[in-house]
Amino acid sequence: MERRSFLQAAAGGTALAAPAIVRAQPQIRWRLASSWPKSLDTIYGGAEVVSKRVAAATNGKFEISVHGPGEIVPALQVADAVQQGAVECAHTASVFFFGKDPTFALDGQIPFGMTSRQMTGWMYAGGGLQLLREFYRDYDIVNFPCGNTGTQMGGWFRKEIKTLADLKGMKFRIGGFGGLVLQRLGVVPQSIPGGDIYSSLEKGTIDGAEFVGPYDDEKLGFYKIAKVYHYPSYWDPCGQITMYVNAKTWEALPKDYQQIFALACSDAHVDMQAKYDSLNPNALRRLVGNGVQVKPFPREVGTTAWKVTNELFAELSAKNAKWKKIFDSFIKYRDDQILWSRFAEGSFENLMLSMRNPSAKT
Helix, strand or coil: CHHHHHHHHHHHHHHHHHHHHHHHCCCEEEEEEECCCCCCCCCCHHHHHHHHHHHHHCCCCEEEEEECCCCCCCHHHHHHHHHHCCCCEEEECHHHHCCCCHHHHHHCCCCCCCCHHHHHHHHHHCCHHHHHHHHHHHHCEEEEEEEECCCCCCEEECCCCCCHHHHCCCEEECCHHHHHHHHCCCCEEECCCHHHHHHHHHHCCCCEECCCCHHHHHHHCHHHCCCEEEECCCCCCCCEEEEEEEHHHHHHCCHHHHHHHHHHHHHHHHHHHHHHHHHHHHHHHHHHHCCCEEEECCHHHHHHHHHHHHHHHHHHHHHCHHHHHHHHHHHHHHHHHHHHHHHCHHHHHHHHHHCCCCCCCC
């Protein structure tokens, strides 16, 4: 009898304690500054996925309001806003902040780098996240992988690029490390937020532009002005998107909320890549239907870009210890993955490309 009474009391105590724990969870509200135009449901939507997951997992106790470029800060100033504590977090591409330190680009994309799958492997299982977290300490930022566009397209041009010489003097919208590579090919790189690219093309301020891929590029209307769509993107073999959180704000967040937030970012990371893989094929078909010419870059563009890219890597490794520490890990992982892909996915994909699929739509 005494044992039964004890168990009943324990059960009752547990039942009473649970609501008290829920009530003890603090109400927290964060503001998130996005670098992406709201019209892009894929890439801007990554932040909304995080916000919805966090709210659902905390019964609305942890709220994150998502704000587009210019609502709080301009698209290319979100890193400063997080570092200074003006906003709690931001959803952006680290390559935008290449000017602060080239090492930022290793948290997103570098020319001739890794595919999205390889990049995710390096970040989560190859030591990349730990190395980048050390780097971001100097900026009072905690980083989370939070989306990937996959391999991007090379860009939009009014005229077909037939030789390397056709790039000379061209004003081309491109950010980060890719701009330095193209600069050595004679291009004049322009750093312009996504939402301002169309107007710059329309006014003739720029001669061409790269952004992401068919689905987003179609939404932004680039095909209405520039009809040549070159591929592949040597400078963006993947486009990892990153969530920045102010370090002090992160440390003050309850541990269970930290776990929920990290899991929400991981979910958004997978969700974004899945959406791009699903949406890009039909978007490309629509673009071709609207008169877009999809053309490969001449081989000499790729071989010359490869040469100058590796020269830049060597120069940075010689003078920037932060870059070298992370780059050495990055490039070894990339090379190991290329070797493995030769026997696995790369070999399989080449086989599939060599065969005609009767069910494929052209």
